[in-house]
Amino acid sequence: MRNFKQLALGTAVALGVGLTGAMTTAVQAQDANYVPLLTYRTGPYAGSGIHIANGMHDYLKMLNERDGGIGGVKLVTEECETGYNAQKGVECYEATKGKGALVYNPYSTGITLQLIPKAGVDKIPVLSMGYGLSAAADGKTFPWIFNVPDTYWDGASVVIKYIGEQEGGLENLKGKKIGYIFLDAGYGREPIPLLEQLSEKYGFELLQYPVPGAEMQNQSSQWLNVRRDRPDYMVMWGWGAMNPTAIKEAVKIRFPMDKFIGVWWSAGDDDAAAGGEGAKGYKAMNFSGVGSDFPALDDIKKHVIDAGLSSTDAETIGGTLYNRGVLNSVIIAEGIRTAQELTGKKVITGEDMRLGLEALNLDEARLAELGLKGFAHPMKVTCDDHAGSHPVFIQEWDGKKWRQASGWIEPMTDLVRPLLEAAAAEYAEKNAPWPARTEPCPN
Amino acid sequence: MLYDIFIDPFVQMYDMPDFFLQVLWEGFVAGILYALIALGFVLIFKASGVFNFAQGIMVVFAGLTLVGLNENGVPAYLALILTIGVMGVLAYGVERVVMRPLVNQPDIILLMATIGLTYFLVGFGEFVFGGEPKQMITEQLGLPTGSTAFEIGERGLVILQHIDIAAAVIAVLMVAALGIFFNKTRIGRALRAVADDHQAALSVGISLNQIWAIVWFAAGLVALATGIMWGARSDVSFALEIVAFKALPVLILGGFTSIPGAIVGGLIIGFGEKIGELYWGGLVGGGIESWLAYIIALVFLLFRPQGLFGERIIERI
Numbered sequence: 001m002r003n004f005k006q007l008a009l010g011t012a013v014a015l016g017v018g019l020t021g022a023m024t025t026a027v028q029a030q031d032a033n034y035v036p037l038l039t040y041r042t043g044p045y046a047g048s049g050i051h052i053a054n055g056m057h058d059y060l061k062m063l064n065e066r067d068g069g070i071g072g073v074k075l076v077t078e079e080c081e082t083g084y085n086a087q088k089g090v091e092c093y094e095a096t097k098g099k100g101a102l103v104y105n106p107y108s109t110g111i112t113l114q115l116i117p118k119a120g121v122d123k124i125p126v127l128s129m130g131y132g133l134s135a136a137a138d139g140k141t142f143p144w145i146f147n148v149p150d151t152y153w154d155g156a157s158v159v160i161k162y163i164g165e166q167e168g169g170l171e172n173l174k175g176k177k178i179g180y181i182f183l184d185a186g187y188g189r190e191p192i193p194l195l196e197q198l199s200e201k202y203g204f205e206l207l208q209y210p211v212p213g214a215e216m217q218n219q220s221s222q223w224l225n226v227r228r229d230r231p232d233y234m235v236m237w238g239w240g241a242m243n244p245t246a247i248k249e250a251v252k253i254r255f256p257m258d259k260f261i262g263v264w265w266s267a268g269d270d271d272a273a274a275g276g277e278g279a280k281g282y283k284a285m286n287f288s289g290v291g292s293d294f295p296a297l298d299d300i301k302k303h304v305i306d307a308g309l310s311s312t313d314a315e316t317i318g319g320t321l322y323n324r325g326v327l328n329s330v331i332i333a334e335g336i337r338t339a340q341e342l343t344g345k346k347v348i349t350g351e352d353m354r355l356g357l358e359a360l361n362l363d364e365a366r367l368a369e370l371g372l373k374g375f376a377h378p379m380k381v382t383c384d385d386h387a388g389s390h391p392v393f394i395q396e397w398d399g400k401k402w403r404q405a406s407g408w409i410e411p412m413t414d415l416v417r418p419l420l421e422a423a424a425a426e427y428a429e430k431n432a433p434w435p436a437r438t439e440p441c442p443n
Numbered sequence: 444m445l446y447d448i449f450i451d452p453f454v455q456m457y458d459m460p461d462f463f464l465q466v467l468w469e470g471f472v473a474g475i476l477y478a479l480i481a482l483g484f485v486l487i488f489k490a491s492g493v494f495n496f497a498q499g500i501m502v503v504f505a506g507l508t509l510v511g512l513n514e515n516g517v518p519a520y521l522a523l524i525l526t527i528g529v530m531g532v533l534a535y536g537v538e539r540v541v542m543r544p545l546v547n548q549p550d551i552i553l554l555m556a557t558i559g560l561t562y563f564l565v566g567f568g569e570f571v572f573g574g575e576p577k578q579m580i581t582e583q584l585g586l587p588t589g590s591t592a593f594e595i596g597e598r599g600l601v602i603l604q605h606i607d608i609a610a611a612v613i614a615v616l617m618v619a620a621l622g623i624f625f626n627k628t629r630i631g632r633a634l635r636a637v638a639d640d641h642q643a644a645l646s647v648g649i650s651l652n653q654i655w656a657i658v659w660f661a662a663g664l665v666a667l668a669t670g671i672m673w674g675a676r677s678d679v680s681f682a683l684e685i686v687a688f689k690a691l692p693v694l695i696l697g698g699f700t701s702i703p704g705a706i707v708g709g710l711i712i713g714f715g716e717k718i719g720e721l722y723w724g725g726l727v728g729g730g731i732e733s734w735l736a737y738i739i740a741l742v743f744l745l746f747r748p749q750g751l752f753g754e755r756i757i758e759r760i
Contacts, residue, residue: 043681046569046681217676217677218677244576270575273578
């Protein structure tokens with residue numbers, strides 16, 4: 001019956017959210033800050049999307065319930081279902097931007113790519129937290145796009161660095177084979193240019209295994225190829241139903257799980273659990289807290305879950321993707337708070353929010369103050385660097401839960417940054433006339 | 444280049460016989476699963492001339508109902524029986540609400556109705572079960588898990604997943620049961636009569652409505668078997684709906700009205716796409732199996748436009 005209770009509650013919450021969104025449209029301009037949430041709770045990617053959406057919703061809701069919003073001003077959130085579909089994502093954007101939207105979180109690289117040219121025109125920043133266009137970390141070219149705390153190129157360089165450490169040094173990668181299995185979409189293809197550069201630099205062979213969206217649950221061919229090619233390591237950039245299927249297939253061909261490393265979007269609890277006992281040792285990168293032992297999460301439980309204001313199952317609090325959603329909302333909230341401080345306004349605009357995000361400084365003291373000590377690496381965004389943090393850690397599945405398996409690993413910034421800048425320049429050239437930055441720098 | 448196309452793949456097959464056997468096994472399993480999905484389409488097309496666009500979502504719906512009931516405390520076998528009941532209710536509902544009011548309408552109207560049914564089941568399924576993927580209750584249903592490995596030569600290894608073996612056995616049993624049902628029972632013969640000619644069947648007192656309800660129920664059972672088997676290989680989620688359309692090239696190849704065609708077509712596509720992907724896919728960067736299946740089907744169509752086992756339609760003017 002629990003599921004049916006949750007269903008009823010979820011429906012009530014959804015209706016409440018919808019009603020709130022409809023009724024407060026007129027109000028929000030005067031006395032609230034409006035944050036649309038582009039989410040997906042349905043379709044092939046819902047398995048990942050639901051936890052993210054819950055985390056984002058619950059943290060912002062908790063701020064409303066516990067603190068009365070931010071700076072004394074309530075937050076109005078409104079979810080719009082994209083189904084991880086770029087067209088629907090743009091429809092959601094167009095339908096909500098006129099309501100005073102402060103920031104967009106597309107949760108899809110495909111949607112992000114569509115919104116990048118619109119952000120500067122509509123003066124609404126895009127926060128693609130750990131996804132989207134890696135080159136957007138170059139704030140000089142992309143003043144309206146933020147991909148704090150990491151780009152995919154950061155992640156790709158960390159995973160190669162980590163593999164190098166396992167092999168006793170990057171120089172030992174020469175002659176090794178590293179397989180890359182990825183969702184054959186903008187998201188999965190994004191890190192390939194960097195991986196190819198790293199392959200050339202360190203002398204390892206990069207083997208690519210694309211998984212078309214329609215074949216996410218039918219990967220036996222890809223994994224037979226892996227079995228034949230015998231790569232020394234496998235790296236995965238998967239999402240939605242692709243992740244659990246890939247882990248099951250890896251178990252099936254008896255690929256050594258300690259040499260299988262996923263990106264932070266292949267780090268869901270359900271993803272790893274699908275592989276059963278055989279998935280023990282599977283690793284994934286992460287940049288948000290592991291587990292639920294954080295005071296801010298206790299507050300979510302107390303003020304939101306227990307109060308019946310969310311459709312989240314209490315057992316999923318602390319899951320990797322739930323925590324990722326929470327971190328996303330922490331960045332939104334801190335962006336709003338910073339913008340309020342910078343502008344002196346309580347109800348801010350998208351332009352103010354851009355300033356707030358560009359001046360974001362989420363240091364250890366602030367994280368502790370938020371009840372999230374150790375939940376993330378400190379982040380400091382600058383006008384040049386919109387990724388603003390970068391280190392990630394490796395976590396390992398022990399058969400029941402994730403445990404942190406490494407300290408924070410810095411990406412190869414010296415290698416990544418010049419490539420990011422070159423890619424940003426190339427983007428601007430291809431999309432000429434790309435506007436030169438005129439936005440003020442708050443730091 | 445010519446060497447890569449005409450020689451190297453066969454050299455690889457010879458050099459790594461264990462891997463070739465593994466590819467054949469995976470092709471066989473994929474083929475069986477495709478055939479199971481195609482069977483659902485064939486059953487409904489045979490009886491009503493409708494291409495049931497909703498077959499894919501019926502696979503998901505059946506799987507979700509089974510797992511959802513179990514999650515709510517219903518023992519696995521009882522959940523299985525109740526799910527069969529739910530598929531029966533669905534079949535009855537489809538016959539009453541969708542098929543009966545649209546009788547004698549053009550085929551395209553019926554196709555559109557099944558598209559509508561698809562979206563209804565997607566929405567209803569998400570409303571009741573939520574959008575999260577669920578783990579198939581493989582062990583609770585008594586289905587085998589784990590694998591058995593056979594050593595071939597010095598380093599060779601062929602790994603057979605027990606669930607795949609079970610899928611093959613269940614598919615064979617299901618086809619045999621359907622074969623007996625259609626050929627040896629009164630209802631089965633009535634169904635074949637309806638498939639041949641609706642009006643002639645009506646004229647000898649066969650109830651079209653009853654037959655349609657039965658055939659939708661049979662397609663529901665096939666969907667349940669497919670949902671269990673495919674769900675055990677990955678998970679039960681709405682992404683499975685897309686996988687169901689892998690049956691399309693199977694239908695093109697085997698014919699829309701032939702049960703043996705669905706089986707043979709499924710196996711040809713299964714073997715063909717795995718062998719093609721594994722031995723020739725690398726030449727074009729991989730990922731060819733999603734369209735290779737259609738190429739295989741089209742090549743067959745050049746020689747047999749009605750499909751391998753489809754009925755040749757000759758219309759004289």
